[in-house]
Amino acid sequence: MTKFEKERKAKLWKELLLIAAAVVGLWILLASRDAQAVPSFARQTGMSCTACHTVFPELTPFGRTFKLGGYTFSKSSGRYEYPPPFAGAAKFSFTEARGLKTRVDPFDDSPQAKFNLPQSASLYYAGRMIDKAGAFVELAYDGVSNDIALDMTDIRYAHDTSLAGQDLILGVTVNNSPTLEDVWNSTPVNGFPFAASSVAPTPAAGTIVDGTLDQQVGGLGAYAYWNDLIYAGATLYRTNRNGITRPLGAGTDTTVVVDDAVPYWRLALQHQWKDHSFSLGTYGLVAKIFPGDDSHGKTDRFTDVALDAQYQYIGDKHLFSVESTWIHEEQDRDASFDLGTAAHHSDFLTTFRVNLNYYFRSRWGNIGGTLAYFSTTGRKDSLLYAPARDSGSQNGKPDSNGFILEADYLPLERVRVSLQYTIYDRFNGAHSNYDGFGRDASDNNTLYFLVWLLL
Amino acid sequence: MKAVVVAVVGAVVGLGLLSAIAAEGLEYEQGKVLYDGKCQLCHGLKGDGKGPAAASFTPKPSDFTNPKFWRENNEKRIAETIRKGHGPMPAFDLKPDEMKAIIDYMSHAFGKAK
Numbered sequence: 001m002t003k004f005e006k007e008r009k010a011k012l013w014k015e016l017l018l019i020a021a022a023v024v025g026l027w028i029l030l031a032s033r034d035a036q037a038v039p040s041f042a043r044q045t046g047m048s049c050t051a052c053h054t055v056f057p058e059l060t061p062f063g064r065t066f067k068l069g070g071y072t073f074s075k076s077s078g079r080y081e082y083p084p085p086f087a088g089a090a091k092f093s094f095t096e097a098r099g100l101k102t103r104v105d106p107f108d109d110s111p112q113a114k115f116n117l118p119q120s121a122s123l124y125y126a127g128r129m130i131d132k133a134g135a136f137v138e139l140a141y142d143g144v145s146n147d148i149a150l151d152m153t154d155i156r157y158a159h160d161t162s163l164a165g166q167d168l169i170l171g172v173t174v175n176n177s178p179t180l181e182d183v184w185n186s187t188p189v190n191g192f193p194f195a196a197s198s199v200a201p202t203p204a205a206g207t208i209v210d211g212t213l214d215q216q217v218g219g220l221g222a223y224a225y226w227n228d229l230i231y232a233g234a235t236l237y238r239t240n241r242n243g244i245t246r247p248l249g250a251g252t253d254t255t256v257v258v259d260d261a262v263p264y265w266r267l268a269l270q271h272q273w274k275d276h277s278f279s280l281g282t283y284g285l286v287a288k289i290f291p292g293d294d295s296h297g298k299t300d301r302f303t304d305v306a307l308d309a310q311y312q313y314i315g316d317k318h319l320f321s322v323e324s325t326w327i328h329e330e331q332d333r334d335a336s337f338d339l340g341t342a343a344h345h346s347d348f349l350t351t352f353r354v355n356l357n358y359y360f361r362s363r364w365g366n367i368g369g370t371l372a373y374f375s376t377t378g379r380k381d382s383l384l385y386a387p388a389r390d391s392g393s394q395n396g397k398p399d400s401n402g403f404i405l406e407a408d409y410l411p412l413e414r415v416r417v418s419l420q421y422t423i424y425d426r427f428n429g430a431h432s433n434y435d436g437f438g439r440d441a442s443d444n445n446t447l448y449f450l451v452w453l454l455l
Numbered sequence: 456m457k458a459v460v461v462a463v464v465g466a467v468v469g470l471g472l473l474s475a476i477a478a479e480g481l482e483y484e485q486g487k488v489l490y491d492g493k494c495q496l497c498h499g500l501k502g503d504g505k506g507p508a509a510a511s512f513t514p515k516p517s518d519f520t521n522p523k524f525w526r527e528n529n530e531k532r533i534a535e536t537i538r539k540g541h542g543p544m545p546a547f548d549l550k551p552d553e554m555k556a557i558i559d560y561m562s563h564a565f566g567k568a569k
Contacts, residue, residue, distance in 0.1 A: 046545030046548075047545045061507060061509070063511070065507045066508075073493075076548045077548065077549050160492070165500075167495065274510065275510060
């Protein structure tokens, strides 16, 4: 296919998506406020979106139990859902950050420098498949890279029974991202920010459990949830580059290749009373990763141990929640050291995040926002975090921190309008001239405007 | 001859009773399965309105262990609530025998017949 044909195809895709989005958007605005029509979960349960979400995508206790139950709760007593549980979503966004146009990829080459129309469009199969088996499968079109790939995928089977006179849910999950299976919004995949710019600069350092393996691995896990009190789960992942898990990475280049199995664990305690719920938990993984894009030879070993907590209040009009996580990663970088890409045999990273969310349910829709703080610190390593224009580190430190302020308005349950501002106090090791080329952390401050539609 | 007639009648009555008990047991089991699948999430395993999802809702799910619930609701009214929904509770699409089984189970496990 020639470059001209590719560009023409891409343009056609975008035009089709824009037309589809416009039609659907118009339909949403003109349609009644009956939330039971779509998305597919609402259609299946016969309940409003607010049964499962305070403000999507944050889950309520009902939403958490629905997910643990394998997405199978249904108003119908049939064996499967008809029509099949398909749904859709689209994000349209605008990003503004100082210097973006001149120096930060992919803005240099992208004709859609600031507007991402769409940023993404997704098709979901989300709901009961048959009896006790259900799925949440997302096929996503990335409006920036112009690619289609399998995104979040979580296929479950759950059985409800009892132990010591108390309710017990036992389940198995097949999914393609560590922490995707989790039901609290204090863990990485399900945590804040729920949406972010695809084109804004982001810090160089991040732990493995914090998104590095998303769609890079596929796994099979088992979990148990007893007495609405204790949740325990374990999943074994393997690479999506080849073998049985390859379909779970469909459309995504497997650039982070893990060796052998990656064990992931999760343990959480929860307490609910009246309108309140509180959870405290731990999660983590151990991953052996080939340095670079390789898939043979020596590996680096990463051990991530994390703590998380969430408090949630769901009142008639007021919704409040606090979510926080702390992740510590020990890095054994023998392979990278031998290759000359790490200065030490061992390094570490520590990430901390906390976000406070408040929403008011008014007659004109939900209105509110989030205040969040984030921080990553670690050992100085001048080879891992080498100087480079915009994306590097002059002093070799991975340290970054800052705040995110977000205001949200949901005129309808399935329409979210967000204005998000990310403020960096420190970026890749320093407050000012962090890259050695005169760029300050504040130059990466990002304004992000989003319209997010669920269809 | 009289003894044979008595024995046959006895056997028929006995089998009838047994099958009635078995049928009731099956209906109870069906009701429990339906309750666990459709109601337990909010109303709880014990029917006390404290299911794992109860914290999500205002008003809170009904407490079937409270005698007041059974004073204020007869079977017809409960069936109507299940069929049409109430507040955050969805309208369930159940067959008449399923509806009967679920209400019988609620009544026996938590309510007036307990």
